[in-house]
Amino acid sequence: MERGGIQKCDCGEWVVQRVAWTELNAGRRFFGCVNGRNGCNYFRWFDPPVCDNARGIICGLLRRIKEHENEIERLKAVHKNELQVLKRRSKWFKSVVFVVVFIFAYLML
Numbered sequence: 001m002e003r004g005g006i007q008k009c010d011c012g013e014w015v016v017q018r019v020a021w022t023e024l025n026a027g028r029r030f031f032g033c034v035n036g037r038n039g040c041n042y043f044r045w046f047d048p049p050v051c052d053n054a055r056g057i058i059c060g061l062l063r064r065i066k067e068h069e070n071e072i073e074r075l076k077a078v079h080k081n082e083l084q085v086l087k088r089r090s091k092w093f094k095s096v097v098f099v100v101v102f103i104f105a106y107l108m109l
């Protein structure tokens with residue numbers, strides 16, 4: 001059965017459009033079974049093959065995104081440690097302020 005060029009797979013479900021992110025077909029759209037790898041393995045390309053130039057650009061951009069994601073994770077870990085240090089210092093500072101205020105209040109009496 002077909003609906004506007006979209007078909008049903010062997011599971012009897014409307015196929016879904018997905019995007020391939022492999023090096024060879026980065027960004028290339030295809031139709032597949034809604035049940036994915038657990039389904040009937042229906043597969044049909046929607047887009048024509050990606051030319052070498054576009055494939056190189058897309059793969060380069062994907063590598064840069066991955067590098068930035070790794071840097072974000074590294075910075076999150078660094079700042080997580082810094083945040084814990086600041087929280088400990090803040091707790092210590094609040095304790096000192098409380099003791100000083102308590103001593104002054106005691107001396108004023």
Ligand SMILES: [Zn+2]
Pocket residue numbers: 009010011012013033034035039040041042
């Ligand atoms: Zn299926």
